[in-house]
Amino acid sequence: EDKVVQSPLSLVVHEGDTVTLNCSYEVTNFRSLLWYKQEKKAPTFLFMLTSSGIEKKSGRLSSILDKKELSSILNITATQTGDSAIYLCAGSPNRDDKIIFGKGTRLHILP
């Protein structure tokens, strides 16, 4: 059975800290890995990763995929209170259009 596991499930840090969120996956016929940020209601898209070892960046956020280790990390540098959210990791297989989500990491940034 396909699955995506995120760690930690919850994280509290102070503003200005750097955080690393982890995601491991077991997805048959893996195609891509996705990261989303969910603040209140609708998750918003952050990154889609398909190639191993190539870092994607957006401002203070960056992510990289390791296909050998079947994992990905999401880094947030110089955290701000606005980064407080649930971060969702998901794996997308080739065989159909379903995406398998992890349980999310709830990140709370203290001012």
Place this chain on the structure above:
Amino acid sequence: DGGITQSPKYLFRKEGQNVTLSCEQNLNHDAMYWYRQDPGQGLRLIYYSQIVNDFQKGDIAEGYSVSREKKESFPLTVTSAQKNPTAFYLCASRWGRNYGYTFGSGTRLTVV
């Protein structure tokens, strides 16, 4: 602006009632999805549809039903057979396998 609209934002259901959650998109996406989100559970797939007049069960389809009569619309009915329907429901659509999901703002369903 293109996007996905879910309605209502909040819904209260009495025991034994069926309720229908609306999901409409104007993104011209073929594939649409319904997820349920419970605290600490992440997103669990209820149903999905890759094309009009066709849909497949997800991991937790029992007690739910859907229809896909139009490309733009994918309503979800929570039936009385769903014993624990209180949750946050998210609808999503996708252009294709090379793209991620676009999500609606969700419907919070509460059984009273």
